Amino acid sequence: MRIDPIIVRARRLRPRRLVPQAVSRRLRRLWAVARRQWRRSLQFRVVGITLLLSAALVLAFSYTVASLISNGVLQNKLDQSKNMIDNGSGYAMRELAGFTQPDDPSLPPSLRNVVTQLYGSINNQEAEVVMLRRSGDLNASWPPSRNPDVMDNPQVSGLRSLVVGAKGGTYQQIATLDIGDGTQKYLVMGTPVAVGSVPIELYYVIPLRTEDELVRFTGAVVTGTGIALVALLALIAAMMTRLVVTPVRVAARTAQRLSAGLLDQRMVVRGEDDLARLAAAFNQMAANLQRQIVRLEEMSRLQRRFTSDVSHELRTPLTTVRMAADLLFASRDEFEPAAARSAELLQAELDRFEALLTDLLEISRFDAGFAALDAEPTDLVPVVRRVTDQLTSLAERCKVELRVVVPEAEVIAEVDPRRVERVLRNLVGNAVEHGEARPVVVTLAADGSAVAVTVRDHGVGLKPGEEKLVFNRFWRADPSRARQTGGTGLGLSISLEDARLHGGWLEAWGAPGKGAQFRLTLPARNGDRLVSSPLRLVPDDARADEAALIGETP
Missing domain, CATH: 1.20.5 (Single alpha-helices involved in coiled-coils or other helix-helix interfaces)
Incomplete structure (x- = not known):
């Protein structure tokens, strides 16, 4: 509860x-x-800037106009009130000229009569006329009947001290008072009245209700006009900007369609102004691009077909030549030394020629989009060991030590084992070729979403920018270097296409004199999207060297 x-x-x-x-x-x-609209919309920025600048301009103009009107109205009221108090003080001095003693018994009635006459001479029934007489330390006042204590308000104490200490002149102060008609602003004006030895003060308390209402009305009118003007300027800016932004947006959408392959998209040309000329030039550019793209696609199609046809057509004579070369190679012991050597060279070059035709056919399948992936759950540990075993003899000839670092447990991934083995064979073969008789390390690792294989050599390395060029067809870092395997120049290009077919990455790192490292990263499950790799692309020893170099830099 x-x-x-x-x-x-x-x-x-x-x-x-x-x-x-x-x-x-x-x-x-x-x-x-x-913020997103400010970054992405030109119209929003133009309208926003116009709105801010026009608001600042209108605010300054409104403040200036309101200040001028307020000062003008107040100054006019001050001039009228000064004339009125000057006339009133002259009248009071004339009426009270015969009094010389402060204790004259007829002085209070005379003061009341003077106040009454002065009060009746003004045209504002909400005003007050106050006359104060000082007798020693005491003040005596004879105001009208509504509020006899109006001059005792703390807001006018400063004005009273000025009037008391002055021998002449007029003083004024604006104060918020309540003299019987509610709290409002009043103009309080005071002046000393010289009547013999009798010190008298004359005050006019004049309401500013009319002037205050006029200033407020003027401020409201100026503010409303300013807001309407700012809104109108923003609307005009939006309309004018729309005239310019709309063709730009149409051009952007048309360009996006063109980039998506819709080469027949064009802009509508209206009129003969600058925007119309822009649309016409854009259409002309799109037409030229369409012709060039169609021509290049046709040339590429013909080139791919030519490569495929030539590769297929060369198969038949190559088979015949292969049969004859095998026969000669088998009988080379019966030939003279020069003829036997020729038979061996013929056999080696035919092997290379056949590998080149195989790679060309594979490339043509990739270009035509006919390459298919036969993915199946595969343990990559035996694949890595099988590749290194196949290249052991090459490593021994190049005096390169092959080191394999693989997990003790199985590394299962949904891959095409034939393509993965081909990629690894190309990577390890290139590392042995460029290893400069130094160790080559092959590392396999996996996590929950990806598997990776790195091939690290400590040879000549790669120059800056060559890590992208190594995957180009028929590209070689140093054409003068003697090759041990007689490669076709297409191995890394095919390896890159195999990695992309798996949805994976094939990347390279290298530095002159520090060797190179290639990393193959494949998703553990076919069709998954890669986010990270279990192995780093830059080797740990290279990262340590860079850190040491940075630490030595002052």
Whole structure:
């Protein structure tokens, strides 16, 4: 039973805590939308800048106009009130000229008569006329009947001290008072009245209701006009910007369609202005691009077909030549030394020629989009060991030590084992060729989403920028280097296509004199998207060298 009030109290307090958070989230969301529109929309930026600049200009203009009108109205009221108090003080001095003693018994009635006459001479029934007489340390006042204590208000104490200490002149102050008609602004003007030895002060308390209402009305009119002007300028800016932005947006959409392969897309040309000439030039550019792309596609198609046809057509004579070369190679022991050597060279070159035709056919299948992936769950540990075993004899001839680092457990991935083995054979073969008689390390690793194989050599390395060029067809870092395997120049290109067919990565790193490292990363499950690799592309020893170099730099 005691838990219920606590629950009720918590439910009552929860909205109070969540309201500021909800408002803050909404404000952040609106700010994010505004920032995104500012970055992405030219029209939004132009309208926003126009709105801000016009608002600042209108605000300054409105403030200037309102200040001028307020100062003019107040100055006019001051001039009228000064004339009125000057006339009133002259009248009071004339009426009270015969009094010389402060304790004259006829002075108070005369003061009341003067105040009454002065009060009747003004045309504002909300005003007050006050005359004060100082007798020693005491003040005596004879104001009208509505508010006899108006001059005791703390807001006019400073004005009274000025009037008391002055021997002449008029002083004024604007104060917010309540003399019987509600709190409002008043203009209080005071002046000393010289009547013999009798010190008298004359004050006019004049309401500023009419002037205040006029200033407020003027401010409201100027503010409303400014807001309407700013909105009108923003609308005009939006309309004018739309005339320019709309063709740009149409051009952007048309360019996107062209980049997506819709080469027949064109802009509508209206009129003869600059935007019309822009649309016409854009259409001309699109037409030229379409012709060039169609021509290049036709040439590429013919080239791929030529490569495929030539590769297929060469198969038949190559088979015949292969049969004759095998016969000669088998009988080379019966030939003279020169003829036997020729038979061996013929056999080696035929092997290379056959490998080149095989690679050309594979490349043509990739170019035509006919390459298919036969993925199946495969343990990559035996694949890596099988590749290194096949290249052991080559490594021994090149005096290169092959090191294999693989996990003890199985590394299962859904891959095409034939293509993966071909990629690894190309990578390890190139590493042995360029290893400069130094060790080559093949490393296999896996995580929950990907498997990776790195092939690290410590040979000549790669120059800056060559890590991208190594995958180009028939590209060689150093054409003068003697090859041990007689490669075709297409191995890394085919390896890159095999990696892409798996949805994986094939990357290269290298530095002059520090060797190179190639990394093959494949998704563990066919069709998954790669996010990271279990192995680093830059070797740990190279990273340590770079860190040491940075540490030595002052």
